[in-house]
Amino acid sequence: MPLANDLASYLADSRKRSLDELFEFLRIPSVSARSEHNADTVRTAEWFAASLRSVGLTATIHSTMGHPIVVGEWRGAPGAQTVLVYGHYDVQPAEPLDLWDSPPFEPTVRDGKLFARGSVDDKGQLFLHVKALQAHLATRKKLPVNVIVLAEGEEEVGSEHLAEFIQANQTLLACDAVVISDSSMFAPGLPSILSSLRGLAYFQIDVVGPSVDLHSGSYGGAVMNPAMALARILATMHDADGHIAITGFYDDVRDWGVAAREAIGKLPFDDNDFRAETGSPSLFGEKGYSTLERVWMRPTCEVNGLLSGYTGEGAKTVLPSKAMAKVSCRLVPDQRPDEIERLMRAHVERVAPPGVTVTVRPLHGGHPWRADLDGPLFDAARRALATAFGRDPVIVGEGGSIPVVDDFQRILKAPVLLMGFGLPGENAHAPNEWMAVENFHRGAEAVAALWDEVARER
């Protein structure tokens, strides 16, 4: 079904203005990680609040211990559903600047791509929601649903104050659904709904042997080498087939079922392209699963960092006093970071060699998430995406983690729809970040259609 004529015409006619406004949004360098940009993040929050007000929402700026949170509201549809749109107005640092082909905070369109820091992550994807709201409010003076827009300024630095804010403002933020556009489509022209995220359990393993670095000649052979001990510990974490060998590790892993795996198998995906993208000599993963299955629906145990002894040029004959590994597990439903921590500790204790002291310290954790795709919200989203892109969306997974998704679902008890308009290779977090201009406009159309579809589901 095509987009309603009034909305379609409005969005088509305002394309240039929408882009001009997005340029303004992108020009403010709202780098949340750098305190010298604190005035810029405040200015960006104010710009965004003003933008919400200009299309007909009320907007409030809430101070936090970090960067402010903007909440916009339109509650003119009593009895209808309430949808919360979440996004973030902060951006990653732009460095290294010399790798940008045009200045990161001077938006530039080349070959249909809008280059700017924050273009796709997430200002462009947040702002297309404002444009969709505007299309409804300008043409019909109302929305078919109640809408809350929540934009934070700390997503790129860990959303430190967001969960606390949601917790403290449950009445304000009460809703029937959460919609987030901060992800990518599986391929150009292929609208995508993100149905799963992996969780995380991140540890530091410290192995200590001698109290100081020893001479490897005078002492070598008589004490356990902490770096060798660490290697022996790490080597026990997988078997030769890539299965994780930590006792109990898979106990809570939910079976995705045949249908989900078949759907993954039908996606346009090429192992050779993926391998080339990584630069690895060949792919390797858990036996019995395809590449996408390994990344989306299977847990991992990875070394993120190693440090011990002498690491400079040439030879130094030191027997290190200590060795350190950063080790993290990506988790899938229904694994829990605290349970994985317990299993990891028990495993390391069991396999640690004699002559060293080994400690496991949790550094970070996050729950995995999987959408219940059978709800009305997802049916509405499927239709809305088909309307804007002319083809049915695919259901995709994501190997990474977005902890805030679980926070929304857990605290607000509402389903979360992840409907993103980025594209593979868009350089989020890297130089020359871009968003396809066409996807910005199509995204606004999809979201405009979504409100009608959500209302229809009721």
Next chain:
Amino acid sequence: MPLANDLASYLADSRKRSLDELFEFLRIPSVSARSEHNADTVRTAEWFAASLRSVGLTATIHSTMGHPIVVGEWRGAPGAQTVLVYGHYDVQPAEPLDLWDSPPFEPTVRDGKLFARGSVDDKGQLFLHVKALQAHLATRKKLPVNVIVLAEGEEEVGSEHLAEFIQANQTLLACDAVVISDSSMFAPGLPSILSSLRGLAYFQIDVVGPSVDLHSGSYGGAVMNPAMALARILATMHDADGHIAITGFYDDVRDWGVAAREAIGKLPFDDNDFRAETGSPSLFGEKGYSTLERVWMRPTCEVNGLLSGYTGEGAKTVLPSKAMAKVSCRLVPDQRPDEIERLMRAHVERVAPPGVTVTVRPLHGGHPWRADLDGPLFDAARRALATAFGRDPVIVGEGGSIPVVDDFQRILKAPVLLMGFGLPGENAHAPNEWMAVENFHRGAEAVAALWDEVARER
């Protein structure tokens, strides 16, 4: 048998002057590793050459591409044996300076210990040879043997130009025996002859997977993690009993025989003291061998350094592009660094997991060495040490490597006697380096006795 009266009287009477002269030697900061001290190393070579001349030798300073080599000669005993004394006049850097209780280049005696950089390593031990020569030449106007003194200025930076110098000057340096005092006694009052040194085969192992660091969420599970691959490789190098599991590794290891092991077992040695010295929670080593046997007569395979991925504070979810280990094997007779390199390469190739590229690069090598203790040189040394210290010497091993020992033996085809007068805990290479004043004087007596004993063996 006591030291000959004339030599004993001369050395006793000149103790104060000997120490004063040693102070002069120690005051010149001949730090070979620091180019800003190049003038000091030249000055030290000149001081030492002058000192040799003052006691009756001729002395020549030979330039090298690095620091100069001093050669002193006394050849007034035609038909008698020729002995080459080797030592080094360069010292380790003194940093960190704030950990010294007195300035490193201002010699200070406290509690019978002479504190100064180079006191025991090796200026004090080199200079006591000059004093022994002086005792003979001052009292008898001659020596019972011909003597060559070779002092280099690059020992602390790898003796880079020494082997080449020996090779190029074989006629000048031709001798029947080499004597080196640059090691320690096993315990206070217990004179020691060093009978073995371990060799070295030092490698860097590089494991490369993805061409850049990847996001551990988006890619984790689908490619081999290079740090995990490295851990798996390293973990194959030993079995649980501490035996090295590289095929063929022990093939060339010479059996030391029961007598040598029994002698080691009789040395005054306590595992608890040794463990406390290392600070390790417990000792660990190859099953079937004592601690001293593990350090002196068994080869090792140690990790000297590890580096991969993120090693800073906190959590960063990176899947590293590469991982590096420094791995070195201490070798025992008759292992050879080149053969060990071949075995190491073959082993790593065999155990390397799929999905990564692994390279093994040799960084440094040195041959192990073991003295033939049955020769007349060692009988002479035993008697000389008994004369000076009032008790028979013990035969000890050394887990470290002194590559120059093998160079002398190989090029000059002369047996090498390692007769040192340091003591455990003397802080060589560390702040507050010291040499026992009494050992400096006793050492001179032992060496003075040695010339008579060597002549007697003929």
